Amino acid sequence: MKTIKTAIISDSASNWPIYIGLEKNIFTKNGIDVEVNITNSSKQQLDDMEKGVYDLGFAAADHIVKRVVNNKSELFICMGVALPFYNLITSPNIKVFCDLRGKKLGVDGKNSGYALLLEALLESNNVLSSEYTFVELGGSGKRFKALIAGEIDGTFLDAPSDIEAELKGFNNLGSNLDCIPNYQGRIAAVKSSWAMENEEIMVNFIAGYIESVDWFYNPQNRSEAIKVLIRNLGLAEEIAEKAYDRYIKYKIFNEKGIINESGLNEVVKVMGKLGQINGEVDLKKVYNLSYSNKARG
Known part of the structure; x- marks a missing residue:
């Protein structure tokens, strides 16, 4: 073996x-x-x-x-x-994207892959990177706990954390698939x-x-x-x-x-747009x- x-x-x-x-x-x-x-x-x-x-x-x-x-x-x-299927889960008082201006969003790492997708989703909903703060917290489990504790205002969560959060009354503003379906x-x-x-x-x-x-x-x-x-x-x-x-x-x-080769090309496209590669x-x-x-x- x-x-x-x-x-x-x-x-x-x-x-x-x-x-x-x-x-x-x-x-x-x-x-x-x-x-x-x-x-x-x-x-x-x-x-x-x-x-x-x-x-x-x-x-x-x-x-x-x-x-x-x-x-x-x-x-x-x-x-x-x-x-990737990550939903943007926010605290109960955050009901629409514009509510995220001036707020703290939890990410694995500021330059991580899904932080990149979160930034793209926010930009597609007219919330610019200068209008919120990324807080590095690590994996989905840690971000879930920080959201529940009120330490952050929102974060990308995958299953089952996003489902658990919604059942607790947190809001779902949408997923990465809403802005980039082929990835x-x-x-x-x-x-x-x-x-x-x-x-x-x-x-x-x-x-x-x-x-x-x-x-x-x-x-x-x-x-x-x-x-x-x-x-x-x-x-x-x-x-x-x-x-x-x-x-x-x-x-x-x-x-x-x-x-998914076309999806991988989309990865490269997004990374170039956000200045991750040259x-x-x-x-x-x-x-x-x-x-x-x-x-x-």
């Missing part, structure tokens, strides 16, 4: 296929022991991946684009994972040197992940998939059911590990599909 050390930023429904693969022994069947580590910070995650602390990380696509283009990083995208959000990334030395582990892990996504999308597994999320996140059944129905409706997870971007240096292609057979 080969071990792969993976890194996620926080526990959330976006890790559903990982939970499934572990609980249903799908990774084990593929000869892989998956170690899951929570970093609570996108920057910490990427820094540690470049140092070799972790083998593979689940991150926002633009994080890898930025590292490759701006820092000549050895990291590359090896698999498409998910469409490659979450991806899996590795260092090229590690991948070359560990091709079998890479291919077998991706194969297990793809099988876990297939299992999730099988309608016969709905009830058990919901139970998997409840067990891993400690959710009420109502919240887990709402999360499942949303993920199915919007086809959140990339099937077969395929990268000049032309050669996407062939950003992603390598050979491992996911082999995993699909």
Whole structure:
């Protein structure tokens, strides 16, 4: 049994296929022991991946684009994972976008991928970056707690945190899909040197992940998939059911590990518009599909 050390930023429904693969022994069947580590910070995650602390990380696509283009990083995208679906959840007194002027908004990191999407959503609703303050808080769980405690006025939350907040009376002003519907959000990334030395582990892990996504999308597994999320996140059944129905409706997870190339081009477009990168971007240096292609057979 080969071990792969993976890194996620926080526990959330976006890790559903990982939970499934572990609980249903799908990774084990593929000869892989998956170690899951929570970093609570996108920057910490990427820094540690470049140092070799972790083998593979689940991150926002633009994080890898930025590292490759701006820092000549050895990291590359090896698999498409998910469409981003983050709702802007605000305190009960914030009912429309203009109410956010002069307010504090929680983000993972000020230059993180989903802060970028939040900035784009706000700009599309005539709220400029000079009119609010980003507060760096880390992963979705920490931002949820800060919002509930009144430490911030709003934040992007994914399932199940956004659903829980709405049930508590917080407002939903819309999602990133309202302004950018076609976008490659979450991806899996590795260092090229590690991948070359560990091709079998890479291919077998991706194969297990793809099988876990297939299992999730099988309608016969709905009830058990919901139970998997409840067990891993400690959710009420109502919240887990709402999360499942949303993920199915919007086809959140990339099937077969395929990268949404037009969505990745949109990532580059948004990053350029907001000044995150300069000049032309050669996407062939950003992603390598050979491992996911082999995993699909």
